[in-house]
Amino acid sequence: MMPSAELYPVNNFIGDAVRSLFPPHVAAVINGLIALLSLMALVGSLGAVLIYLERKVSAHFQLRFGPMRVGPHGLLQALADGIKAIFKEILKPEGADTFIFFLAPLLPVSAAFLILAIIPFDHHLQVADPAGGVLYVLGVSGLSVLGILLAGWASNNKYSLLGAMRSGAQMVSFEISLALLMLLIVMLSGTASLRGIVLAQQGTIFDWWIFKLPFLGILAFIMYLVASTAELNRTPFDIAEAESELTGGFATEYSGIGFAMFFLGEFVNMFVSSCLVTTFFLGGFHAPLFGLPVIDPILSLIPGFICFFAKAFLIVFLYMWFRWTFPRVRVDQLMYLEWRIMLPANLLLLMLAGLFVAQGWAG
């Protein structure tokens, strides 16, 4: 077994500085702690930013302004909401399973946190890069389904249970599509490590997987967006919450910080999902070069993490756009979409992409 210092190197100047000051094993621990703390800071600040963004974007889609009172243009609204949620009373329904009831809100956030740990934000800005990164993503993202199912089960409320069961069915179904699309990307890149996938897309924007495969890349991108929207329980697939049918679904019985954790988990999971889309299809931290000698040197000066976050927030905007445009589908329509449309199309796509790879037309 490899020592942890070699398995999880933090290969940037901070990691090198720590390694030059401390003995190797202490340096590995300190580097890990620094990386985890920065991830925690990222998750905390992302929650506030994304909630503010969602409220503003949704407002402008609906001819409103959104929060305008707390701070200039409502910038401090998320802070005020967070303080309110912390000081609210935490209620537990009678007959609820105490331990599971309070454990469940932590799981979606933990899933997001664990996936963020292997996202390559820049060339040397990645906490860990396991060789089976895609498998890790698939395995860990199951935690958020588990959190929702446990929340519904432990709440001792029929609406919660119904919402959780619907959500479980939905997320488990769409995970198949996600897994098949990830398999497509792994097949094209020839590696399952997320950093390897990004490095395989080096070059101009026509080397990104969305454009590299003629037509199939865009199709796969759209299908990935649809499947991940369903995986995130966002409208038009928010049948887990379905407030008009289920009074909030799995989160019905949660108040105060428990509900805030679910809310935060939902938003950070949205960001994680857009990070994955960026990594798989949009070239990760590579600058969008067009192959033109005039602007390419300027564009390649942009730091990688800025390119990464710009692309990720573009995808976040797409998710919000979908959410505030489309009406919610019924449960049976959702299942029809997955099993009758997405899955056959996915298999066909995989087959065609395999043909492309075998003929050497791509990758």
Added chain:
Amino acid sequence: MKATETKENVLEFVSRYVHKTITGFFTLTKGLDITIKYFVNPKTAITQQYPENRDTLQMFDRFRGHLHMPHDENGKNACTACGICEKSCPNGTISVLATKDLAGKKVLGKYIYRLSQCTFCGLCVEACQFGAITLGKNFELAVYDRNELTWVLNKSDNGAC
């Protein structure tokens, strides 16, 4: 789409399936087009920032505020004291007190309007055949005393004694 009705062959099924998927996709892009137009034009937002824009706020044409009796530049109104508005009001909001002028003709004495009972339904305005009353645009109607909610709408200089 019942199982008994499907007499189509595989090719027809596949073409209908693909057609349905593609047209469904294009109808989705229509919706996306509408919302992005609102998003990129923030001026389309119709929310009023009320206390800040109090000086410039224009109420909308169809807004129904308190009852209002317009007077022309000579201080005359169009009311004939017929009392139809009083009868049409479901709440007893209006009392038309008629008097006689020097020629013995029935004219309006006092047009009493009780804002505390009014539901702003506008039936009185619809019932009036002379256009003598309208619904106003003012909505800041809070006062400190109940008595201030009983208004006399007409200016009493139409020859009544």
